[in-house]
Amino acid sequence: MSVRGHSGAVAEPIAADPVSCEEFGYGLGRPDGILVLRYRAATRLVFNEGRQDFLHQLYWSPDGLLAAHHDGRITLVGTDEVFWAQRAVTHEVHAVDRQSVYRICLREIPAALAGLRSGTAGIDTEAARLVLALAVPGYDEQDALAARGRIMAGLGPRPQQTGRRRGGPGAAAAVATALAQDPGDPTSLAEWADRLHVSVKTLQRDFTREFGMSYSRWRTRLRLRASLALLETRPVGEVARRVGYASPSAFIAAFAQEYGYTPGRAAAMKHHSDSPSENPSERSA
Numbered sequence: 001m002s003v004r005g006h007s008g009a010v011a012e013p014i015a016a017d018p019v020s021c022e023e024f025g026y027g028l029g030r031p032d033g034i035l036v037l038r039y040r041a042a043t044r045l046v047f048n049e050g051r052q053d054f055l056h057q058l059y060w061s062p063d064g065l066l067a068a069h070h071d072g073r074i075t076l077v078g079t080d081e082v083f084w085a086q087r088a089v090t091h092e093v094h095a096v097d098r099q100s101v102y103r104i105c106l107r108e109i110p111a112a113l114a115g116l117r118s119g120t121a122g123i124d125t126e127a128a129r130l131v132l133a134l135a136v137p138g139y140d141e142q143d144a145l146a147a148r149g150r151i152m153a154g155l156g157p158r159p160q161q162t163g164r165r166r167g168g169p170g171a172a173a174a175v176a177t178a179l180a181q182d183p184g185d186p187t188s189l190a191e192w193a194d195r196l197h198v199s200v201k202t203l204q205r206d207f208t209r210e211f212g213m214s215y216s217r218w219r220t221r222l223r224l225r226a227s228l229a230l231l232e233t234r235p236v237g238e239v240a241r242r243v244g245y246a247s248p249s250a251f252i253a254a255f256a257q258e259y260g261y262t263p264g265r266a267a268a269m270k271h272h273s274d275s276p277s278e279n280p281s282e283r284s285a
Helices: 125-134 141-153 171-181 189-196 200-211 215-230 236-242 248-259 263-273
Strands: 002-004 019-026 034-041 045-051 056-060 066-070 073-077 081-085 091-095 100-106 118-123 280-282
Touching (some): 034 125, 034 141, 056 066, 066 081, 066 118, 066 215, 073 081, 073 215, 081 091, 100 125, 125 141, 171 189, 171 200, 171 215, 189 215, 200 215, 215 248, 236 263, 248 263
Parallel strands (some): 002 280
Antiparallel strands (some): 019 034, 034 100, 066 073, 066 091, 081 118
16 A cells, blocks of 8 residues: 655555555645544554655554654654654654554644654644544544644643653553653663652552553563564664663574564564555545
8 A cells, every 4th residue: 555645755555464554534635634544564564765755744553663764763653652754854664563553644734843854742642532533434524624633732742751750650651651762771660660759569560550561571572572673674783782682692582582583584574575565546635
């Protein structure tokens, strides 16, 4: 499935397994229009390099991490964040798991993102809910345009770091937000607890309640999922450092234990399976 902007640049998601794409357009052709595309893939999904879209783009996944390649760097995007790229800015976005990805196309730039060519921004709970709602058939167009305004208002700076808040319910979620932005962060559970003014036992219990697993297990899974995206374009040693492992051998052992094969084999399989779809459609918000 691919989408062309008026510039003629092709934006093609590539997947190892078939990709489905549904389009939901409201007020198309108007300055205040919005086009929401919902992609689903059995494994990974790649919006390939060289994208220079005619419309401004937002990418968001409620299911897991995204990895965005832009301006010569890689940015990891959590579930309470979006990746933003102004039109004509080259970028590439990878989803690495069985997850849905929403791509939102706009003619106007949200006020809070006016000075940002490309990068991450926070998305609040109501804006995220409305994105999901717009990607369902039968939504009234006038209501959708009002929802678009609320979505744009719900975008802003990345979520605050945990050092600025106190503990209590949601402490584990606060740590998870910070680690999603930097999976390689070496902060220990005791240090997080101290920052949040809670006991280690309380924070560990909060992780078990929120995520069904310990802090250590949750962080390991996050790091390995992030590594899947980074292995697309980076060598194993660099990925190991980026996601917080002291040595490539430690990373390889953890990866193999989790997935049953090595990082090198994972990268080889991904490159071997790349095959662009040839099904373009033209729409504009």
